[in-house]
Amino acid sequence: xxxxxxxxxxxxxxxxxxxxxxxxxxxxxxxxxxxxxxxxxxxxxxxxxxxxxxxxxxxxxxxxxxxxxxxxxxxxxxxxxxxxxxxxxxxxxxxxxxxxxxxxxxxxxxxxxxxxxxxxxxxxxxxxxxxxxxxxxxxxxxxxxxxxxxxxxxxxxxxxxxxxxxxxxxxxxxxxxxxxxxxxxxxxxxxxxxxxxxxxxxxxxxxxxxxxxxxxxxxxxxxxxxxxxxxxxxxxxxxxxxxxxxxxxxxxxxxxxxxxxxxxxxxxxxxxxxxxxxxxxxxxxxxxxxxxxxxxxxxxxxxxxxxxxxxxxxxxxxxxxxxxxxxxxxxxxxxxxxxxxxxxxxxxxxxxxxxxxxxxxxxxxxxxxxxxxxxxxxxxxxxxxxxxxxxxxxxxxxxxxxxxxxxxxxxxxxxxxxxxxxxxx
Ligand SMILES: *Cc1c(COP(=O)(O)O)cnc(C)c1O
Numbered sequence: 001x002x003x004x005x006x007x008x009x010x011x012x013x014x015x016x017x018x019x020x021x022x023x024x025x026x027x028x029x030x031x032x033x034x035x036x037x038x039x040x041x042x043x044x045x046x047x048x049x050x051x052x053x054x055x056x057x058x059x060x061x062x063x064x065x066x067x068x069x070x071x072x073x074x075x076x077x078x079x080x081x082x083x084x085x086x087x088x089x090x091x092x093x094x095x096x097x098x099x100x101x102x103x104x105x106x107x108x109x110x111x112x113x114x115x116x117x118x119x120x121x122x123x124x125x126x127x128x129x130x131x132x133x134x135x136x137x138x139x140x141x142x143x144x145x146x147x148x149x150x151x152x153x154x155x156x157x158x159x160x161x162x163x164x165x166x167x168x169x170x171x172x173x174x175x176x177x178x179x180x181x182x183x184x185x186x187x188x189x190x191x192x193x194x195x196x197x198x199x200x201x202x203x204x205x206x207x208x209x210x211x212x213x214x215x216x217x218x219x220x221x222x223x224x225x226x227x228x229x230x231x232x233x234x235x236x237x238x239x240x241x242x243x244x245x246x247x248x249x250x251x252x253x254x255x256x257x258x259x260x261x262x263x264x265x266x267x268x269x270x271x272x273x274x275x276x277x278x279x280x281x282x283x284x285x286x287x288x289x290x291x292x293x294x295x296x297x298x299x300x301x302x303x304x305x306x307x308x309x310x311x312x313x314x315x316x317x318x319x320x321x322x323x324x325x326x327x328x329x330x331x332x333x334x335x336x337x338x339x340x341x342x343x344x345x346x347x348x349x350x351x352x353x354x355x356x357x358x359x360x361x362x363x364x365x366x367x368x369x370x371x372x373x374x375x376x377x378x379x380x381x382x383x384x385x386x387x388x389x390x391x392x393x394x395x396x397x398x399x400x401x402x403x404x405x406x407x408x409x410x411x412x413x414x415x416x417x418x419x420x421x422x423x424x425x
Contacts (some may be wrong), residue, residue, distance in 0.1 A: 031382075
């Protein structure tokens with residue numbers, strides 16, 4: 001039953017492009033009408049037709065504790081009573097910056113913004129200001145938000161020319177964006193060799209989760225650390241997804257590689273709009289009003305959003321066992337898929353992030369991710385949805401686990417996945 005969702009989708013399309021405020025929500029690649037959500041608690045999400053589903057989207061990552069955690073909600077409700085925004089400094093911003101520095105020690109100094117997009121865009125501006133260089137190097141298939149210079153993948157096979165992915169982005173805006181292949185050291189070396197004094201920063205998702213989940217090959221992050229050092233470029237980890245998810249200290253703790261700068265989003269706001277970027281003092285003191293790099297925001301450090309962020313991080317900090325529990329549950333799902341479909345699927349898992357690719361190739365980068373049969377994914381997605389398992393409506397997004405998913409729910413999910421894979425593969 002999705003009558004009300006369908007009605008709302010039609011109404012939405014009249015005044016909102018494609019009926020949604022972020023494209024993937026339109027279910028375009030799975031041939032269904034999107035579910036409009038009424039509420040969510042813990043691991044369960046309920047749509048406007050009253051369908052209750054086990055949620056593995058978790059708001060695309062922020063919901064690591066599950067939805068509407070009572071402690072966080074109580075703190076947010078109290079904060080709302082004190083006013084929604086002041087445009088002036090607050091104690092909560094200090095507390096959140098202290099917590100970030102404590103949990104992610106490489107972020108000695110950080111700045112709060114309102115989205116992951118803003119965080120990465122600003123970090124790159126700072127890296128350019130700090131190094132006095134213009135070029136940046138990113139990886140094909142990594143997503144860093146929708147700012148102009150980052151909406152790029154390499155033109156067909158030519159790793160040195162970059163064309164915008166989106167209409168409306170002048171080619172001039174992306175001419176300083178170099179694109180390498182994820183997990184391919186030679187492609188990175190070649191770009192550094194042909195631009196030795198020009199690359200301000202390498203920006204990377206330390207575990208890629210926007211081409212489906214793709215793990216860094218052993219030594220790849222260490223290699224990026226070394227080569228950036230060698231050429232005087234900064235290493236920026238975009239931990240908007242991995243931050244506080246792979247480990248309390250993010251992917252940099254999980255893989256023991258320390259970047260110069262880090263960007264955060266999603267979990268750091270506990271479901272409210274926050275992004276953050278930071279690094280060591282010397283770099284971050286480039287930012288206005290201390291330094292010459294301008295960056296500002298009317299709602300930056302918003303008191304309600306910082307309350308939700310602090311509340312979430314405090315709970316994670318008090319319960320370090322959470323990461324072992326998450327990884328165990330995710331491992332169970334990944335193993336089930338591998339057992340059920342054998343070599344007809346490729347499953348990547350890092351911590352509580354999972355992707356099942358419908359390909360017999362080993363998925364290690366954008367090209368191999370694209371080898372997945374998305375029509376099969378669409379059928380698999382539909383079978384899960386019809387049995388109350390709510391997953392990402394796209395092959396190229398992760399499945400997210402939360403601490404609220406119970407063992408029984410994970411087992412039920414495994415059964416549904418097993419039968420769906422038997423039918424699709
Ligand atoms: C979600 C995401 C962003 C963008 O964050 P928004 O809050 O959607 O602007 C940037 N980088 C990565 C790795 C992300 O997953």
